[in-house]
Amino acid sequence: MSVDSSSLGPSLRLSSRMAGVRSSAIRDLLTFTARPEVISLAGGLPAVELVPRGRIAQAARRALGDPHSVQYGETSGWAPLRETVASRESEAVGRRVAPAEVVVTHGSQQALSLLAQVLLDPGDTVVVEEPGYTGALQVFRAAQAAVVPVALDANGMDTAVLEQALREGLRPKVVHTVSNFHNPRGVVLSAQRREHLASLADRYGFWIIEDDPYGELWFDAPPPAPVATHSDRVLRLSSGSKTVAPALRIGWLHGDRRVCEAVELLKQGADLCGSSLTQRIATELLDDRTWLDSHLAAIRGAYSARSHALVGALESVFGERISHTPVFGGMFCWIEFADGCDATSLLARAIEHDVAYVPGGAFGVADAHSHAARLCFATYGGEVLVEGVNRLRQAYDAHIRTPWSVTGH
Amino acid sequence: MSVDSSSLGPSLRLSSRMAGVRSSAIRDLLTFTARPEVISLAGGLPAVELVPRGRIAQAARRALGDPHSVQYGETSGWAPLRETVASRESEAVGRRVAPAEVVVTHGSQQALSLLAQVLLDPGDTVVVEEPGYTGALQVFRAAQAAVVPVALDANGMDTAVLEQALREGLRPKVVHTVSNFHNPRGVVLSAQRREHLASLADRYGFWIIEDDPYGELWFDAPPPAPVATHSDRVLRLSSGSKTVAPALRIGWLHGDRRVCEAVELLKQGADLCGSSLTQRIATELLDDRTWLDSHLAAIRGAYSARSHALVGALESVFGERISHTPVFGGMFCWIEFADGCDATSLLARAIEHDVAYVPGGAFGVADAHSHAARLCFATYGGEVLVEGVNRLRQAYDAHIRTPWSVTGH
Numbered sequence: 001m002s003v004d005s006s007s008l009g010p011s012l013r014l015s016s017r018m019a020g021v022r023s024s025a026i027r028d029l030l031t032f033t034a035r036p037e038v039i040s041l042a043g044g045l046p047a048v049e050l051v052p053r054g055r056i057a058q059a060a061r062r063a064l065g066d067p068h069s070v071q072y073g074e075t076s077g078w079a080p081l082r083e084t085v086a087s088r089e090s091e092a093v094g095r096r097v098a099p100a101e102v103v104v105t106h107g108s109q110q111a112l113s114l115l116a117q118v119l120l121d122p123g124d125t126v127v128v129e130e131p132g133y134t135g136a137l138q139v140f141r142a143a144q145a146a147v148v149p150v151a152l153d154a155n156g157m158d159t160a161v162l163e164q165a166l167r168e169g170l171r172p173k174v175v176h177t178v179s180n181f182h183n184p185r186g187v188v189l190s191a192q193r194r195e196h197l198a199s200l201a202d203r204y205g206f207w208i209i210e211d212d213p214y215g216e217l218w219f220d221a222p223p224p225a226p227v228a229t230h231s232d233r234v235l236r237l238s239s240g241s242k243t244v245a246p247a248l249r250i251g252w253l254h255g256d257r258r259v260c261e262a263v264e265l266l267k268q269g270a271d272l273c274g275s276s277l278t279q280r281i282a283t284e285l286l287d288d289r290t291w292l293d294s295h296l297a298a299i300r301g302a303y304s305a306r307s308h309a310l311v312g313a314l315e316s317v318f319g320e321r322i323s324h325t326p327v328f329g330g331m332f333c334w335i336e337f338a339d340g341c342d343a344t345s346l347l348a349r350a351i352e353h354d355v356a357y358v359p360g361g362a363f364g365v366a367d368a369h370s371h372a373a374r375l376c377f378a379t380y381g382g383e384v385l386v387e388g389v390n391r392l393r394q395a396y397d398a399h400i401r402t403p404w405s406v407t408g409h
Numbered sequence: 410m411s412v413d414s415s416s417l418g419p420s421l422r423l424s425s426r427m428a429g430v431r432s433s434a435i436r437d438l439l440t441f442t443a444r445p446e447v448i449s450l451a452g453g454l455p456a457v458e459l460v461p462r463g464r465i466a467q468a469a470r471r472a473l474g475d476p477h478s479v480q481y482g483e484t485s486g487w488a489p490l491r492e493t494v495a496s497r498e499s500e501a502v503g504r505r506v507a508p509a510e511v512v513v514t515h516g517s518q519q520a521l522s523l524l525a526q527v528l529l530d531p532g533d534t535v536v537v538e539e540p541g542y543t544g545a546l547q548v549f550r551a552a553q554a555a556v557v558p559v560a561l562d563a564n565g566m567d568t569a570v571l572e573q574a575l576r577e578g579l580r581p582k583v584v585h586t587v588s589n590f591h592n593p594r595g596v597v598l599s600a601q602r603r604e605h606l607a608s609l610a611d612r613y614g615f616w617i618i619e620d621d622p623y624g625e626l627w628f629d630a631p632p633p634a635p636v637a638t639h640s641d642r643v644l645r646l647s648s649g650s651k652t653v654a655p656a657l658r659i660g661w662l663h664g665d666r667r668v669c670e671a672v673e674l675l676k677q678g679a680d681l682c683g684s685s686l687t688q689r690i691a692t693e694l695l696d697d698r699t700w701l702d703s704h705l706a707a708i709r710g711a712y713s714a715r716s717h718a719l720v721g722a723l724e725s726v727f728g729e730r731i732s733h734t735p736v737f738g739g740m741f742c743w744i745e746f747a748d749g750c751d752a753t754s755l756l757a758r759a760i761e762h763d764v765a766y767v768p769g770g771a772f773g774v775a776d777a778h779s780h781a782a783r784l785c786f787a788t789y790g791g792e793v794l795v796e797g798v799n800r801l802r803q804a805y806d807a808h809i810r811t812p813w814s815v816t817g818h
Binding site: 003004005007008009010011012014015016017018021022043045046048049051053054056057060061064067068069070071072073105106107109110113117118119120121124135138139142171173204205206207233241245246247248249256258259261262265266268269270271272273274275276277278 | 412413414416417418419420421423424425426427430431452454455457458460462463465466469470473476477478479480481482514515516518519522526527528529530533544547548551580582613614615616642650654655656657658665667668670671674675677678679680681682683684685686687
């Protein structure tokens with residue numbers, strides 16, 4: 001979706017920025033799959049039954065005992081929450097992180113959006129992963145950056161390809177990576193490539209945005225230490241949306257103090273401050289380490305079981321017709337159709353069969369990944385996932401029989 | 410405050426946008442007045458004891474009974490909240506407003522920020538009030554707009570001055586007005602000028618941003634019908650922050666559907682969506698009209714009494730030394746020192762006497778209002794306000810005796 005503002009007339013026209021801004025394909029899809037009978041593997045929605053509503057209600061009641069919980073708050077986030085985040089980040093990166101190196105944002109998407117404004121002038125170069133996170137592509141395009149894709153493989157962004165491009169003169173201002181359980185590919189950036197990427201940032205002088213909302217959702221073993229362990233050119237984003245609750249809208253940025261100050265300045269104009277209430281709730285939950293550890297263990301167990309259910313069904317129902325990236329954590333499974341079946345045309349048929357996913361093309365900078373798709377296994381239990389795969393097979397068979405009628409839709 | 414990023418080196422430099430972005434003077438002041446013994450008339454903070462914490466706790470508990478209250482939500486806002494806002498706006502402007510003409514934002518500041526990005530290209534002209542809302546000045550400067558001030562008087566923005574400038578060739582893309590109980594001046598745009606401003610927008614083709622967070626806070630009589638009553642070129646912003654609670658971070662935009670669509674598109678990249686939880690809480694409170702009416706009556710009564718306490722103290726303690734704009738609602742009283750006392754130098758002395766305010770210069774586009782100040786009467790009860798005025802007089806007397814030593818600080 002883009003906005004048709006041609007009827008507004010020249011003096012009321014929208015800004016030129018709007019010409020490059022389009023709705024994410026995932027968003028538009030979700031509007032088509034809102035029917036309750038559709039099994040939507042399209043959204044990146046955490047399992048709502050695993051969100052600790054009772055614990056949140058308790059924390060809300062406690063927070064509301066304090067009058068300041070309903071007042072405006074500090075732009076950079078409630079001080080105790082910044083301390084909590086700083087302490088978590090200190091453990092993750094193996095050095096002391098100060099609260100002044102943390103900004104709490106309205107989800108990590110806001111951190112990404114403010115960072116793009118803080119760091120990028122129109123025409124600046126940004127390296128993204130191919131395929132990449134659509135919310136990042138959207139933000140970088142809105143900043144009128146030149147977006148350069150670097151391919152992913154089973155070990156994450158191919159940093160040898162990046163290095164070659166740097167040697168040939170590429171000078172990015174920013175390199176964006178979803179280092180853990182990649183959206184949409186599911187892969188993990190290897191330890192060796194993390195070090196390599198950090199050394200390239202130091203050598204060539206660019207910022208790394210390490211976008212890490214899924215790192216806590218590992219199944220059998222935690223991912224390697226963050227890229228931020230290896231360089232102070234890293235701006236690390238994470239979030240409570242996948243571990244505690246999306247509706248608290250708590251994300252954060254950790255990194256260079258001057259960048260944090262600049263993000264805070266822009267956040268003043270962007271929305272004054274976050275919610276004192278939801279920041280207090282998040283703080284209580286993140287500070288209760290005993291509870292949080294068992295809560296995370298429950299999510300990891302459930303998501304692991306769901307990923308096995310999905311992958312098992314894909315293997316038994318589709319056999320050699322599809323391949324998939326192994327799943328070690330996160331929320332997504334990336335599949336590719338061996339016969340080159342076009343996932344966008346198949347989607348129309350799939351929705352007729354009450355199942356949905358995101359076609360790979362939605363994540364591409366270039367016009368690629370047409371025979372791939374992202375399936376989210378987090379939202380539903382195993383039985384529903386199996387039923388979803390069965391419906392997908394029916395849609396696939398119907399599509400194979402009469403592809404042209406579908407293409408002609 | 411601006412960010413000193415000179416030490417970052419050329420390849421890591423911040424965007425050129427950041428050169429024009431500075432912290433609002435109010436924000437920086439607040440950091441100096443955080444000592445509990447300071448009576449700060451500087452912040453625009455609602456009375457926290459009037460925020461209905463018990464009612465919010467009830468609504469939170471009820472909302473959390475529904476699993477969807479903790480999930481991601483629609484970018485444009487929870488549908489029932491958009492309906493509630495559309496219904497309130499329909500009553501206010503006297504015609505039917507559709508939910509599709511409403512976007513719920515993270516406070517009305519987010520609506521202002523997204524509107525600036527949707528409407529303005531660098532170099533576009535924006536008319537603001539002089540003095541004006543600092544949060545608007547900040548956003549328009551970040552959008553690299555050319556900001557043109559138009560003076561206010563006791564009846565709000567002087568639309569005759571605006572018309573003259575338009576006749577002489579001024580072609581603004583946007584005119585921003587705080588139509589009710591102006592921040593910082595406290596004045597109300599007269600009914601006649603509302604019509605005049607709307608007719609100018611229609612004749613010359615510009616958008617009006619009618620920024621109205623204080624309209625419900627009238628004392629003896631409601632303000633005239635909104636500017637939006639008179640033209641569909643009006644983008645109307647309001648908020649639950651001053652009536653329900655700042656911490657819910659619920660604001661909204663009502664206006665042209667194409668602009669709403671564009672704001673929604675940018676909001677996807679800005680923060681994905683608002684909080685499903687606080688939007689549900691706000692909906693319950695705004696929908697309970699019986700409760701809301703009595704709650705608003707209580708706020709109006711308390712703020713009216715506080716304004717009388719402040720103004721009475723100013724008159725009895727300062728006499729002819731200051732003049733003030735009559736207060737009919739809102740949260741602010743604007744004073745001017747008859748002897749031309751410089752309010753910025755006085756502030757240093759005032760903080761020594763444990764009282765604070767915002768000097769008029771903070772609100773000026775040009776270097777003006779140096780002998781004026783904004784005092785907020787909403788935050789404290791009458792006795793504290795009187796004590797604050799007494800301290801201010803002591804500071805004033807000390808300043809008058811030895812102004813140069815203070816200037817030399």
